[in-house]
Amino acid sequence: MKKLINDPADVVSEALLGIAAAHPDLGVDHQNKIVYRADAPVRGKVGLISGGGSGHEPLHGGFVGPGMLDAACAGEVFTSPVPDQVVAATRLADGGAGVLHIVKNYTGDVMNFEMAAELVTADTGVEVASVVVDDDVAVQDSLYTAGRRGVGTTVLLEKITGAAADEGRDLAAVADVARRVNAAGRSMGMALTSCTVPAAGQPTFDLPEGEMEIGIGIHGEPGRRRVPLAPAREVAEMLVEPVLSDLDFTGGDGALVFLNGMGGTPMLELYLMYNEVAKILQKAGVTVVRSLVGPYITSLEMAGCSVTVLKLDDELLRLWDAPVSTPGLRWGR
Amino acid sequence: MKKLINDPADVVSEALLGIAAAHPDLGVDHQNKIVYRADAPVRGKVGLISGGGSGHEPLHGGFVGPGMLDAACAGEVFTSPVPDQVVAATRLADGGAGVLHIVKNYTGDVMNFEMAAELVTADTGVEVASVVVDDDVAVQDSLYTAGRRGVGTTVLLEKITGAAADEGRDLAAVADVARRVNAAGRSMGMALTSCTVPAAGQPTFDLPEGEMEIGIGIHGEPGRRRVPLAPAREVAEMLVEPVLSDLDFTGGDGALVFLNGMGGTPMLELYLMYNEVAKILQKAGVTVVRSLVGPYITSLEMAGCSVTVLKLDDELLRLWDAPVSTPGLRWGR
Incomplete structure (x- = not known):
């Protein structure tokens, strides 16, 4: 294996150190492996978070910033983030108008984001909506998925939905834009x-x-x-x-x-x-x-x-x- | 060899078709393999051109646009563009204030840009200045170079010098900024x-x-x-x-x-x-x-x-x- 790494176990956490060093506009919660807007939460704006296994960069951490995501959770390479990470990201992104979870359709991701949504709503009352991206026409079910997989449309959805949130729409309206993008x-x-x-x-x-x-x-x-x-x-x-x-x-x-x-x-x-x-x-x-x-x-x-x-x-x-x-x-x- | 290509001989010309299709703000001279600002030449602004062998993308064609290059010549993969291409690019970029050639220090590139500068000045009177980038500390002379090779600083130089040209400075002043970047x-x-x-x-x-x-x-x-x-x-x-x-x-x-x-x-x-x-x-x-x-x-x-x-x-x-x-x-x- 030829890679520019130190210990394979530290790849994600060390890459997050690099993201923090390279991008002063972003904050990084190293314990929870979350990249977030340094100015988060944005008061009154619907928060947008996503996340998933690492190894797909710039998705998702590279899409955090004004006009796109408020926070992104990094799982280990090709491994879903755990619910605690998603809870922490949701709290970081919550500016009082609720938080949209953008989830690629893989069994682990869907389960962990769902669990996190229940936990964070029960604990803090933050309103959470979710959209699951399932745009891959290749296969119906696959190794890690029931239904279609979430792939390229995720990038476009994060951009377009981020712009909708920026306009001050409410959570239901922002989630509606996200679902329209996924459907299209x-x-x-x-x-x-x-x-x-x-x-x-x-x-x-x-x-x-x-x-x-x-x-x-x-x-x-x-x-x-x-x-x-x-x-x-x-x-x-x-x-x-x-x-x-x-x-x-x-x-x-x-x-x-x-x-x-x-x-x-x-x-x-x-x-x-x-x-x-x-x-x-x-x-x-x-x-x-x-x-x-x-x-x-x-x-x-x-x-x-x-x-x-x-x-x-x-x-x-x-x-x-x-x-x-x-x-x-x-x-x- | 595993590559997303058709005939290996057509890689550069077919990629240029893709650049033209993807970027309506750019023009492509397919005969001369030049990417240029669709609004070139910009009247009164010093024109900036660069070029070199293909295979280094986004350098140089991906750096054509407002605030950076006016035109870029694409040679075959890892092969210098020929003088005729550089002449054509210089004419495309000439808005009446002269044209700066940004040349990475490889023997073929330096020779072909020099020849083109002489040709185009003799034919049309366009004033041309050149800066040669030689920032690679690795080796003094090498396979294709006398002196140091031109590498990463080229990207930064094209950006910074493009901004200087945008401010309406004259050719000597723009060339001076380019040389300062190379020196630093x-x-x-x-x-x-x-x-x-x-x-x-x-x-x-x-x-x-x-x-x-x-x-x-x-x-x-x-x-x-x-x-x-x-x-x-x-x-x-x-x-x-x-x-x-x-x-x-x-x-x-x-x-x-x-x-x-x-x-x-x-x-x-x-x-x-x-x-x-x-x-x-x-x-x-x-x-x-x-x-x-x-x-x-x-x-x-x-x-x-x-x-x-x-x-x-x-x-x-x-x-x-x-x-x-x-x-x-x-x-x-």
Whole structure:
């Protein structure tokens, strides 16, 4: 295993020390492994928190800041945060208007966020709403999930919902925006290589030279099928076709296309893939009005990519364009 | 070779199609392989152009936009752009106040930019100034270089000099800022793995399990020494010590620290490394006032990182903080 680490057991806590050192606008609760806005809680604003296993950076800690999340809990690599962390993050984010939990649909995450919501409401009376992201069209159930997995749409949902919270809407309205984003987003991913979890010390799975996995999960969970390597234009078809056949993306106010890198794929390849995806969408009559290209929800150093398409209306588009200031996404301020 | 590409010969031109599709604010001259501001030339502003071999994205095309570059020429992977490309980019960027060439110190780049400067001045009378970036303390001469190589400081220089040009300074003043940044920045990099140039189809060099290369160049050029894998804290020492012994970074208005990923290293490891680097700098009496963490000058999918330290004065700090709007760096607008 070749990694820039010290002891594998300390990877997450030492990375959090680095986040704290690099970003003075963020606070870090090292005991509970929480990244939060240094000015949290924001009085009167609905608090937004998320979290999950580490190894998907910049998701979620890199999306904490004005216009996006108020706090994010970091589990161990590819391991759900425990309820105590979520409770502590909820309290940090509570500015008196309630807190929205944004949860990717993995069994451990869903269970631990639910338990935390019950605990924190019982203890403190904080009002909590939850949205579960389940946008991955690849498989119905999988290794860690009942139902679809939560993947790329999570990034877009955190951004758009963060803008809605910034506008001063109440908890029910903010949760409604989040659910609308989840309902309008679909994703599909693929891998050329496995990644290596530091504590495991060896690749999560074996993917021979000459083969790739279509429909991969962000923890290396099996996808739909293993196929021989193919040119980018065919890979793009394999990812976009299942997305388009799951939801009609034509009409409305156009679509946002998110071409995500899994961590080990160069930007040169991501842009090349974006070109292939854009051509297919154009042919299918989907009007792309916004795009995002880069590694935003990763699987450590896995080589591969995912495609997320989000159907927009004028409100979601306006909220996407609103200012945001986080380490991972920043514009307009 | 596992890559998301079609024909290896088309990687750069197809990636440029993707950049054009993803970024409506940018124009792409596909024949000359140039990314430029769609509103170029900006009347009365000194034009800034750079360029070099592809494979280092987001450098340079991802740094085109308001507050940074006006145009960037893309060579083939790890291959200098030819003079005709640089001539075309210079003409695109010329708003009547002259054009600054930002050139990383590799023999091919320096020669081709020089030739282009002579050609374009003779043909059109455009005034051209050049700055050569040579911040890599690892080696004095190397495979493609006489003198030190140009690496991480290039990113910081393009940002800071772009802000100076935005303020309406003349060509000599803008070039002076660029030279001051180069004089104040030092870098050192390392690799855990090689990368694979698409046209070559196999890794550039062999780096056995259990070994790493200290002082690596961004094209996989040999560094100072090959050593056994070591914990991150020792790797940080091996990178920071040569930087600090080359220039006194104490005093002034503090330092900007740039922890760069080589392309295949997860953000989790980059933040962990940043923590180690920050501790060493603190112990050495260097006051870190700004930071940048992420893959900004990469070597395809190479695993590894580099450290750049830039000594700031109040003017360079103010120019760093000024608004910028490019695909790779964006804040304040």
